[in-house]
Amino acid sequence: MEEAGWTRLGADLCRVRPTTPGSATSVYTYSSERFGSGTRTHASILAVSHTSGHLTSTCVSQATMSVLCYNKGCGQRFDPENNPDDGCTYHPGVPVFHDALKGWSCCKRRTTDFSDFLSIVGCTKGPHDKEKPPEPVKPDVTSSVEKKEADDQKPKFNEYIISAPMPQKAIRRPSADEPIVRMQHKVSASLKQALEKLHLSEDAEEKKEEDSDEIKIGTCCKNGGCTKSFEGPASDSEVCAYHSGFPIFHEGMKYWTCCKRKTSDFNTFLSQEGCTKGTHLWRKKDTGKKVVPCRFDWHQTGSQVIISIYAKNAIPELCYVDANSTTLNIRIIFEGEKEFEQKISLWGVIDVSKSMVNMMAAKIEVAMKKSEPMSWARLDLPPPVPPTTESEKKEEEADSEDEDE
Structure with a gap:
């Protein structure tokens, strides 16, 4: 209608x-x-x-419809037949987005709001443009499978071919009978100052007093872990219960290497009954010094094993550490008349030529270079267990039966 x-x-x-x-x-x-x-x-x-x-007449002329201007920042419609040279205000540059600021490369105005960015008036005048800018060319990918194959063929990083290091050959454990070499030692300035104050270095070369052949009443047994003292000739016939190993202090635990009963209390450690039976030792050979137990500990790095012996004011002229690849002999004279001796069969193999003894005022460190970079399970190598004889087996069985009763 x-x-x-x-x-x-x-x-x-x-x-x-x-x-x-x-x-x-x-x-x-x-x-x-x-x-x-x-x-x-x-x-x-x-x-x-x-x-x-x-x-009575048909159409004699028809005006062309208005078209859209594609100049950036314009977006208006115009008549192509009426398109003056200054009819369009636009941005000839490109959009710039940097550090939350938005603007056009052709002018200096910047804003953080996107709506304000869209409303920025053009900075250049010219004719309207009806030509639509070409769209960016997209890569021609026929299928997702081909696209994935093409991506897989492209190198994602720079490839470097590095050959793996040759595996190190296991070092054969040398014999414990190898020649013993004395480790070089270094005396710290703190120890030198302490010895000068105590005048211990001047007394180090004094002649030792000859030991008397007579054992005095009350002399303590020198075997480790034995608390008996000499009370007369009858003491020589007593059975001595002692520890044949040496004490270890590691990570707060204290124990003897021969029986491995560990404790964190020092008094409990001293009261541990010996695990070996023998005779009392009332006198150490070839020494006039007082043989005393000395606390020591050890730790390791990737290339070294370090033993720390806590002996104050050690006398460098009388102290030494002798070693070969698997054995360590330690002798420390400290505080004038005190002596500490220890022989250790090492768990691993060391390089004696690259090892060092560092002597300080409060302790002595024996830094041993590992022959191969491996972790040591313990400091000492436990002695081989001799095979049990038939008589010992019978005694053990009899003891177990008595305990059951």
């Missing part, structure tokens, strides 16, 4: 402006679809002749 004031002309609806007969009349045409939906959009202008109030 046609709206009042409108006339259908072909496929369009036209409204005629009244004029004098014979003159041209402007007719505004609208498509039937747009009119049917209730909207009227200006599409074209027709020049027709009017005779006796009737439309």
Whole structure:
């Protein structure tokens, strides 16, 4: 149904402006679809002749519709036939987004708000452009499988071919009978100052007093772990219960290497009954010094094993550490008349030529260079266990039966 004031002309609806007969009349045409939906959009202008109030001519000319300008920052529509050189205000540059600031490369204005960025007025004038810029070319990938294969063929990083190191050959354990070499030692300045104050270095070469053949009443047994003292000739016939090994102090635990009963209390450690039976030792051979137990500990790094002996004011002239690849002999004279001796069969193999004894005022460190970079399970190598004889087996069985009863 046609709206009042409108006339259908072909496929369009036209409204005629009244004029004098014979003159041209402007007719505004609208498509039937747009009119049917209730909207009227200006599409074209027709020049027709009017005779006796009737439309007698067809369209003689049609104006071109407006097009969109593709200049950056413009976005307006324009008539290509009416496109002056200064009709468009746009940005000839490209968008710049850096450190949360947004702007155009052609002008200096910057903003942090994206809406403000879109509303920045162009900085250059020129004609409108109806040519749409070409879209970026996308790679031609026929399928996802081919794309994945192409990506797999591309190197993702720089490849370097490095040959693995040759595995080290296990070092054969040398014999314990190898020649003994004395380790070189270094005396710290703190020990030198302490010895000067105590005048111990001057007394180090004094002649030793001859030991008396007579054993005095009350002399303590020199075997480790034995607490008995000499009370007369009858003491020589007593059985001595002592520790044949040496004391170890490691990570707060204290124990003897011969029986491995560990404790953290020092008094409990001293009261541990010996695990070996023998005779009392009332006098150490070839010494007039007082043989005393000395606390020592050990730790290791990747290349060294370090033994720390806590003996104060050791006399460098009388101290030494002799060693070969698997055995260590330690003799320390400290605080004038005190002596500490220890022989250790090492768990691993060392390089004596690259080992060192560092003597300090409060302790002595024996830094041993490992022959191979491996972790030691312990400091000393336990002695081989002799095979049990038939008589010993019978005694053990008898003891176990007595305990059951």
